[in-house]
Amino acid sequence: MKLYNILLSLGCAAMLVGCSDDFLENKPQGSLSDGVMNSTEAIDLLVNSAYAGLTGFTNEQGDPWVRPTSNWSFGEVRADNAYKGGGGEGDLWDVHAMETFQVQSNNGNIDGKWFNLYSLISRCNAALRVLNAADAEAVPVKESRIAEMKVLRSHFYFELVRLFNKVPYMDENLPTNEYVNVPNDEFSRDEHLQRIADELLEAAESLPERQTEVGRINRNIALAYAAKVKLYQAYEQDPQTHAVININKTLLNEVVTLIDKVNGYSLLPDFQGLDLVANENGSESVFAIQYSMNDGSGDAGRVNWSNLLNSPGGNSPYHGDGFFLPSQDLINAYQTDANGLPVFDYQSRPDYAVVTFIDDEHQTLSNTEPTVDPRLDFVVGRPTITYKTYPNTPCQSWVRDRGVYGHNCAKRFWVSPESPDMYQGWPWGASQLNWQIIRYADLLLYKAEALIEIGGDGLEQARTLINQVRKRAMDSEYVKDFNDPTKDAANYKIGLYLASGWTQEYARQALRTEMRLEKALEGERFFDLVRWGIAKDVMTAYFNAEKDNRIYYDGAVFDAGEEYYPIPVAQYNFSLGRYTQNPGYPAF
Numbered sequence: 001m002k003l004y005n006i007l008l009s010l011g012c013a014a015m016l017v018g019c020s021d022d023f024l025e026n027k028p029q030g031s032l033s034d035g036v037m038n039s040t041e042a043i044d045l046l047v048n049s050a051y052a053g054l055t056g057f058t059n060e061q062g063d064p065w066v067r068p069t070s071n072w073s074f075g076e077v078r079a080d081n082a083y084k085g086g087g088g089e090g091d092l093w094d095v096h097a098m099e100t101f102q103v104q105s106n107n108g109n110i111d112g113k114w115f116n117l118y119s120l121i122s123r124c125n126a127a128l129r130v131l132n133a134a135d136a137e138a139v140p141v142k143e144s145r146i147a148e149m150k151v152l153r154s155h156f157y158f159e160l161v162r163l164f165n166k167v168p169y170m171d172e173n174l175p176t177n178e179y180v181n182v183p184n185d186e187f188s189r190d191e192h193l194q195r196i197a198d199e200l201l202e203a204a205e206s207l208p209e210r211q212t213e214v215g216r217i218n219r220n221i222a223l224a225y226a227a228k229v230k231l232y233q234a235y236e237q238d239p240q241t242h243a244v245i246n247i248n249k250t251l252l253n254e255v256v257t258l259i260d261k262v263n264g265y266s267l268l269p270d271f272q273g274l275d276l277v278a279n280e281n282g283s284e285s286v287f288a289i290q291y292s293m294n295d296g297s298g299d300a301g302r303v304n305w306s307n308l309l310n311s312p313g314g315n316s317p318y319h320g321d322g323f324f325l326p327s328q329d330l331i332n333a334y335q336t337d338a339n340g341l342p343v344f345d346y347q348s349r350p351d352y353a354v355v356t357f358i359d360d361e362h363q364t365l366s367n368t369e370p371t372v373d374p375r376l377d378f379v380v381g382r383p384t385i386t387y388k389t390y391p392n393t394p395c396q397s398w399v400r401d402r403g404v405y406g407h408n409c410a411k412r413f414w415v416s417p418e419s420p421d422m423y424q425g426w427p428w429g430a431s432q433l434n435w436q437i438i439r440y441a442d443l444l445l446y447k448a449e450a451l452i453e454i455g456g457d458g459l460e461q462a463r464t465l466i467n468q469v470r471k472r473a474m475d476s477e478y479v480k481d482f483n484d485p486t487k488d489a490a491n492y493k494i495g496l497y498l499a500s501g502w503t504q505e506y507a508r509q510a511l512r513t514e515m516r517l518e519k520a521l522e523g524e525r526f527f528d529l530v531r532w533g534i535a536k537d538v539m540t541a542y543f544n545a546e547k548d549n550r551i552y553y554d555g556a557v558f559d560a561g562e563e564y565y566p567i568p569v570a571q572y573n574f575s576l577g578r579y580t581q582n583p584g585y586p587a588f
Contacts, residue, residue, distance in 0.1 A: 041304045043134060046127035047145050051215075057305045066092070067112040068306030069289060070413075070435055073098055074113065074163060074565075078349040079526035080542035083515070085409075086324035088401045089552055092323065095564050100556045101539075103565060105585060111145030111568035114164065116204045117156045121170070124153035128172035137326050147203035148217040154196045154203075155437070156230055161192045162189065162527050165242075165582050166547030168575075169195070184579040196295065200226035210264070213282050214333050215290040217393040219263045224286050225389065227258035231446050234453070234530050240583050242563040243507035252450040256458075259447045261491065262286070265440040267468070270476040272388075275412060275420045280434040284441065293423060293432040300423040303430040312381060312409040315361060317390065317417040318396035319427040325405050326380045328549050329542055330520055333513070335377035340495025342373070342513045353490075355383055355407040360395050363407055371493035377479040379520045381409040385489045388416035388484045394482040411522050424578030436522075441469050445515050452507045457585045459507055460499065466514050467496040473518075490493075530563040560584050 056064030057116045068074075073095045076082040084095045094109040096102075103110060125199045127149045153171075160167045168182040169192070187195070204222035210500045211218045233249035235244045266283045273279045281288065293301040332352050335343045339586025343349065352372065353365045363383040381387050381395040388411065398409045415431045425432040448465040451458030474494045481487040497510060515528055530537035539558040547553040562583010574586050581587050 012308045042130050042546065043127070043145065046123070046130055047149065050123040050127050050149055051167065053123050053156075054152070055291065055302060055304075058182070058247050059542050060189060063112070064305045065308040066094070066109045068523075069306070070306045072307070072310060072521070075523040075526045077324065079325060079529060080546075081520055081525045082327055083405050083550065085405050086313075086321060087401060088404055091122055095323075096552075098380055100105070100552060101562055103562075105566040105569040105572070105581070105588075107566075107568070110565050111570045114160070114571055115569050116502065117160050120156045124149045124156070124173040125170070128153075130355055131287055132172065141534065143206040144208065147206040147222070150199050150206075151202040151217045151222050154200050154225065154229075157192065158196050158225075159388075161189060161196070162530070163565055165169060165189055165565060166567060166580060167192070168579075175438060180574065180576060182575075185414060186573070189237060190233060190237060193229055194201075195230040197226050197233065208504055215288065217287075220264065221287045221438070223258050224262045227255045227262075227443070227446060228438065230258070231255050231450060232449070232527075232531050236539075237275070237533070242562065242583070244529070249454050252454050255450040256447055256454075258483060260423070261441060265443070267440055267444075267472045269472070271375060271473055272476060274439075275388075275415065275433065277415065277433050280432075282325070283480065284439045285434065285436055286440060286443065288434040288436050289440040291432045292436055293421075295501065295565040300425075300427055300430040301432065303423065303427060304433060305427065306435070307413060308427050308430075310400040310410065311414060312395075313400040314398045314402070315396065316409070317392070318398075318414070318429040322398070322400040322409065324410055324411055324548045325399060326408050326526045327542075328406065328534065328548065329546055330516075331376065331380055331382075331408065334517060336371045336373055336493050336495070338371075340371065340373075340493040341497065342510070342517070344509055344513065347541060351549070353382060357402070357407075361394065367488060371491045372491040373494050373517055374478045374490075375472065375494075375517055375520075375552050376472050377411070377489055378473075378476070379409045379410070379412050385470040386479050387411065388414075389419075391415050392418075395444070403553055404550075404552070410521055441472075443470055445457060445511065447534070449511050449515070452511055454506060455504050456475060459504060462507055462511065463497050463499065463502050469514060469518055470496055535563050536560070 014546070021341045029085040052071065056067070056069040072082070077095060077099045079520060080490060082125050083436060084092060084099050086092055089096050095106050095108060098109070102110030115349045124526065128146060131146045131149065134142050158341040166184045169187060170179055170182055199224045204226070207217065207219040208224055209219045230251050232308045234255065236244050236246040236248060237243065265286060268274060268279055268282060268284045289305050291302055293303055295301040309321040310324040313320045328351055329347070329509060332346045335346050335349065337343055344523065350367055352370055353368050356364045358364060365382070365384055377385055383396050386395050387566065399405055399407055413433065414429055421431045444465045448462040451462040478492050479489040481489050512532065516525060531539050535574055536558045543553050543556045561582060564582050564583040567579050567581050569588070577588070579588070
């Protein structure tokens with residue numbers, strides 16, 4: 001019944017923070033009375049409350065780390081990129097169930113994610129109701145604020161659709177007492193995605209290309225997000241099996257056109273700059289969740305609580321809980337051939353950089369001769385390897401339960417532990433580093449993907465776009481040996497794709513690999529696999545490759561229908577039996 005309660009209360013007003021660093025200086029002002037909520041005075045408060053929902057916190061649930069906005073559990077641990085980590089299999093067992101494909105409809109993290117997203121949609125709807133009734137002369141930014149709320153609502157609905165497939169739709173015009181009567185199978189996946197894309201494009205018409213306040217939604221964000229939604233929509237799925245039955249080239253052409261309309265962005269010169277606070281709203285940031293530190297809001301500030309549990313643990317200087325660890329399969333995937341190109345059949349090779357345990361604090365690496373993409377050590381914290389700019393020790397014994405999860409931890413999304421940008425104390429490893437929902441590299445790869453599937457003359461342009469992303473990795477400063485900074489920490493080699501042999505099938509394989517290597521641990525991997533229609537094949541190969549390393553994978557099986565999560569039983573109860581379950585799970 002949680003969803004019913006939050007929708008009746010509108011869930012919108014008690015966490016009144018803003019979308020930009022300036023807005024984040026404002027302290028919560030308390031809840032709004034009905035009279036204020038129906039006045040134009042409430043507009044800024046309601047709009048700011050909706051933006052605040054991007055951070056993952058709601059008043060109704062105070063634990064965003066188990067329903068993270070970063071999707072580390074839903075999109076990466078669920079895929080072949082990461083292990084759950086932490087203190088063993090039973091530590092956050094609901095996430096262990098995601099990792100091993102034992103999810104049932106009573107999984108608390110699944111229910112929490114659904115509930116949270118609808119809480120945030122209710123904030124957008126509350127703001128839209130007031131905005132729609134506002135006097136345009138009294139509120140000069142009315143049209144822009146309406147558009148901003150529609151983009152935010154579209155973001156939350158897009159998350160729901162790619163997580164749960166069958167979801168109910170409620171907008172600001174539906175009375176709250178009617179929510180319980182809305183079924184979750186009124187619209188198909190494709191119909192949901194079409195409506196989301198249409199609303200984003202409508203919003204783009206009322207938005208400026210740039211906003212004066214950092215973090216506020218603009219036209220470029222709406223267009224970029226519409227392109228992403230249409231890319232998903234182009235892969236048409238069978239509603240029962242979720243198999244891709246057609247790739248719509250008309251939609252793919254729209255993806256290309258929309259991305260071409262997004263302007264003013266560029267890749268950062270060094271991949272590692274993505275994890276520097278100084279670059280968080282830089283040239284590569286298209287749409288980001290704005291975080292802040294030491295802003296008077298308590299604890300460290302409005303930091304990324306979705307990653308609360310994930311800073312390196314063990315003997316690390318972060319002293320964290322050590323969840324969300326990169327898989328050996330991901331590490332192996334960074335191997336390259338003599339030309340510096342990815343080794344597509346890496347699973348037929350021995351594990352790269354196997355860790356040998358010496359004692360509780362020291363390990364060594366073997367099989368380090370193969371060449372690897374330098375992004376490996378931008379993304380993964382490996383024993384004996386320099387960790388960011390930390391001068392005291394290399395990464396060593398920074399995993400809590402090495403017997404279960406091995407020895408590798410994550411480097412992405414953390415500032416270096418000696419950095420003044422890191423908060424000292426709990427929450428461990430916190431900083432004001434933003435979370436990038438869409439960055440410019442994404443758009444380059446989305447456009448390349450669309451061009452490859454369209455085929456024909458676009459293949460060559462797709463090669464150029466992928467090479468642009470690879471060239472940035474090639475030109476980035478490589479990680480150096482901890483004991484001899486004149487040497488690289490590994491045998492790095494990355495090359496560019498040549499025109500010779502660049503067929504559609506080869507290009508498709510190259511794009512999908514590039515998407516994985518460039519965006520590893522960003523919360524997108526499982527959704528990519530489902531979009532491409534290859535989730536079952538990839539996860540079956542992954543379990544077979546990893547079960548000797550991770551014994552708990554023995555018996556893990558990807559069953560038909562598990563491309564989406566089950567509809568939570570608590571939400572079925574809220575609907576008084578109106579909701580239907582996704583194919584592949586027991587009916588209610």
